[in-house]
Amino acid sequence: MNENRKHDSNAQDRTDRDWDLLYEIRQRVIQSVAKNMDLFGVTPSVGRLYGTMYFHGQPMTLDEMRDELGMSKTSMSTGVRSLQEIHMVYQTWKKGVRKDLYQAEEDWYKTFIELFTTKWRKAIEINSKEVSNAKGLLEHLWQNTHDENLKRIVAEDLEKLQHASEYYDWLSRLVESFETGEIFKFIPKKSEA
Amino acid sequence: MNENRKHDSNAQDRTDRDWDLLYEIRQRVIQSVAKNMDLFGVTPSVGRLYGTMYFHGQPMTLDEMRDELGMSKTSMSTGVRSLQEIHMVYQTWKKGVRKDLYQAEEDWYKTFIELFTTKWRKAIEINSKEVSNAKGLLEHLWQNTHDENLKRIVAEDLEKLQHASEYYDWLSRLVESFETGEIFKFIPKKSEA
DNA sequence: TCTTTCGTAAAATAATTACTGTATAAACAA
DNA sequence: TTGTTTATACAGTAATTATTTTACGAAAGA
Structure with missing residues (x-):
């Protein structure tokens, strides 16, 4: 060699x-x-x-x-x-x-937003539907039952569902801010260091 | 009867x-x-x-x-x-x-934020560490290698890692806005309907 | 045309995760 | 003390999910 x-x-x-x-x-x-x-x-x-x-x-x-x-x-x-x-x-x-x-x-921003929004959109949609459906049924039950105990419980449940609706509404607006890119006005991509 | x-x-x-x-x-x-x-x-x-x-x-x-x-x-x-x-x-x-x-x-707002922030905080921490570690090693490699082809590739990778760092920084600020509750200034709990 | 190459469906196997039943230690009661 | 009750660790089983092997139809090339 x-x-x-x-x-x-x-x-x-x-x-x-x-x-x-x-x-x-x-x-x-x-x-x-x-x-x-x-x-x-x-x-x-x-x-x-x-x-x-x-x-x-x-x-x-x-x-x-x-x-x-x-x-x-x-x-x-x-x-x-x-x-x-x-x-x-x-x-x-x-x-x-x-x-x-x-x-x-x-583009990882894109994938993050894509993933986050599609997953949560679906969950929000399904759950809100179920919640508002339940609300309707419970209101009907509340009006028609004669059992005072039950009436009280139903009222409590309705309050819980009301909270849930409000939460889903908030979540929906959050997701929307991701979808539209508005979120970047609040949290800009580049940090001002 | x-x-x-x-x-x-x-x-x-x-x-x-x-x-x-x-x-x-x-x-x-x-x-x-x-x-x-x-x-x-x-x-x-x-x-x-x-x-x-x-x-x-x-x-x-x-x-x-x-x-x-x-x-x-x-x-x-x-x-x-x-x-x-x-x-x-x-x-x-x-x-x-x-x-x-x-x-x-x-409080579903609380649980959402709790879950979201702890899960992502951990991921951000682990990944950013790994990324900045890799950056250091690649910079060293870039300076010391004699293979021009490799050098080009390393430079590309460094750019990718730079993007990753910026992304994690953004994500970190997003998480922080949840942790501090600042997010509610941007997306208020009650929608103005 | 026939043959080859490619991607994926379908079935089989491997690996992981969820759930249960039994056993046990700690806390309490008598 | 002894006997119950409670929560959970542990080991085993069931169910689910991930991965591979085999097989095949569609497209491309000869």
């Missing part, structure tokens, strides 16, 4: 170690982010999938994901689909590429 | 039906609320437990809960404990009562 090749080889080794280090650092961030993604109702594996795509930066195929994560292609398929459903990943096209290409949404 | 008793009996039947109706109405609301409580990371059974306690209105014992929900006492014990941990239920005492008494937190 001559001096030149020895030198080259050492340089290459160093560079290899540098690349390894990069992936190691990424991995730690991905793991951390993925672990906390259950707040979005996303499972850690799917979270890791998102993180991998996020750092990959460019469109990825299902096969690449499988190689990167060492999981089955089917898992990648379902994982990507669930990420698409919550708009954290979108499909892209590239001329001449046959495989499906997917890319991670990079 | 004389006329009087017949009359009484009919009145009693009507009253019984009224009470049944009350419980039925409650049940529907409880079910709806419980189902949507997974947004708080609460399982439907535990959600039903909360709902039951909420409508019960006064302190409940584990045995009463078991009777009400038809589940094991152990489940009630662990369920109540988990609700206590997220401050949706608190323990009370009553002179002369030996059993533990628990009561549902009635």
Whole structure:
């Protein structure tokens, strides 16, 4: 082995170690982010999938994901689909590429708001409906029953439901401020430091 | 059977039906609320437990809960404990009562804020730490590597992490506005209708 | 046309989480 | 003290959810 090749080889080794280090650092961030993604109702594996795509930066195929994560292609398929459903990943096209290409949404404000609003909107809608329905029924019951004890309890319940309605109204306005972006007037993206 | 008793009996039947109706109405609301409580990371059974306690209105014992929900006492014990941990239920005492008494937190604004802030605070803390740690390591790598390709990639990653930091900062200020109650200046509890 | 490649459906397995029954320690009562 | 009652730890079971393997239809290429 001559001096030149020895030198080259050492340089290459160093560079290899540098690349390894990069992936190691990424991995730690991905793991951390993925672990906390259950707040979005996303499972850690799917979270890791998102993180991998996020750092990959460019469109990825299902096969690449499988190689990167060492999981089955089917898992990648379902994982990507669930990420698409919550708009954290979108499909892209590239001329001449046959495989499906997917890319991670990079705007985290957007994903946060998207997730928060859709999840809570649904809950608010369902619950408010149920609450106002119950209110109607209880009012009717209150007017028609002859049992004074029951009447008192029903009145209490009605008060509880009234509180619930007001709470859902507040929550709805909160969600709206996210949907419209009004929230950024109150909490601006850049902190004035 | 004389006329009087017949009359009484009919009145009693009507009253019984009224009470049944009350419980039925409650049940529907409880079910709806419980189902949507997974947004708080609460399982439907535990959600039903909360709902039951909420409508019960006064302190409940584990045995009463078991009777009400038809589940094991152990489940009630662990369920109540988990609700206590997220401050949706608190323990009370009553002179002369030996059993533990628990009561549902009635202020839903409070529980929403409590849940939202503790969950996100933790995630923000963990992730920001990891991100700023990664930033340091990547900066060092950027300065020390000789591979120009790698250097470019590292710079890209650093930019991503910078975005992440800013996002977490925003989220942190959002959470803070909930913690301090400032949010109510922006979204008041009562809507001006 | 036939063959290959791709994505995903469906069934099977693995892993996780929820729930129950039994056992036990602590608190109380007699 | 001894005997009850209460809450919960622990171990086992049931139910749910995540993941993989196999299989197949659709699209693309030869």
